[in-house]
Amino acid sequence: MKITSAEFVKSAFDRSHWTSDGRPEIAFLGRSNVGKSSLLNSLLLRKGLARTSNTPGRTQSINFFLVNERFVFADLPGYGYAKVSKTMRSDWGKMAEQYLSERRELVLSIQLVDSRHEPSELDLQLHEWLTHGQKPYIVVATKCDKLSNNQLAKSLSAIGKAMPGASVIAFSAQTGKGRETVWSQIESAVSNFSKI
Ligand SMILES: Nc1nc2c(ncn2[C@@H]2O[C@H](COP(=O)(O)OP(=O)(O)OP(=O)(O)O)[C@@H](O)[C@H]2O)c(=O)[nH]1
Ligand SMILES: [Mg+2]
Numbered sequence: 001m002k003i004t005s006a007e008f009v010k011s012a013f014d015r016s017h018w019t020s021d022g023r024p025e026i027a028f029l030g031r032s033n034v035g036k037s038s039l040l041n042s043l044l045l046r047k048g049l050a051r052t053s054n055t056p057g058r059t060q061s062i063n064f065f066l067v068n069e070r071f072v073f074a075d076l077p078g079y080g081y082a083k084v085s086k087t088m089r090s091d092w093g094k095m096a097e098q099y100l101s102e103r104r105e106l107v108l109s110i111q112l113v114d115s116r117h118e119p120s121e122l123d124l125q126l127h128e129w130l131t132h133g134q135k136p137y138i139v140v141a142t143k144c145d146k147l148s149n150n151q152l153a154k155s156l157s158a159i160g161k162a163m164p165g166a167s168v169i170a171f172s173a174q175t176g177k178g179r180e181t182v183w184s185q186i187e188s189a190v191s192n193f194s195k196i
Contacts, residue, residue: 001183004068006044011061015098019064024193025072025105026186029096029126030112032078035142038173039112040065040075043182050075062099071190072105080122096126100133108136108189110182115141115155115170119162127163138167138185145172 012018028036037050050063063075076099079092100109109130113119119127130137141159144152152170159168169185171178 001068001187003044003046006046006049006065006067008049009064009066009072011063013061018062018099018103019072020105023066023070023072023105024107024190025074025103026108026110026189027074027076027099027103027106028110028112029076030078030142031080031114031120031123034078034112034114035171035173036075036078036112039110039140039142039171039182040073042173042176042179043186044073062095071107071186074099079126080120097129100129100135106135107193108138108186109133110138110140110185111166112140112142113159113163115144115152115159116146118158124162127166131165136189138169138182139163140169140171140178140182142171142173144170144177145174 009019010017028040030036037052040050041047041052044065044067049065060077062077065073065075067073076096077092079096100106111123111126111130113123127139139159141156147155156168156170160166169178169181171182
């Protein structure tokens, strides 16, 4: 995919701020600190477009980015950060459920899991929502530069078993591994939408 333009549109803290102009949208979901913003920046070849940080739980809003004036990336807040309050955790669930069930523009959900760990309870819960939602989704196993090929193969197979039905793509924001594969999934989701 050739990136001709990529711009930050807005941060939405509640539903009334979800931007919408009918363009197809791709959502990035996953545990806090798993590498959502890094994946988005790597795809767009823009280092600081989505803010990354070492402080988990930083992104509390849905951040929207317009790409090539053709489709939208939605960087959702991370879940599962231990230090946030219970209220904030249940707020995350409500927000995500509402977003996933109501967002008509959503053409592809990308669930990120850390390639170094078994999926957590919350990862599996989100996987279940995504499966029931019956919209296209893929799993991206992040930070794969931190594993040997052998470890990665084992990990991908464990993730595939824990999350049946999803195609799992190994990705590294550091090396760019998996970037083209993720793009081809996005490309096909966007062009299917355009044909409707
Ligand atoms: N080695 C390595 N580090 C990564 C990779 N992706 C992300 N990181 C690091 O992991 C940390 C978190 O990355 P972010 O992209 O900010 O994670 P996030 O999921 O957007 O986090 P929140 O917005 O807090 O939910 C940062 O320090 C990144 O540099 C990767 O592929 N390889
Ligand atoms: Mg982020």
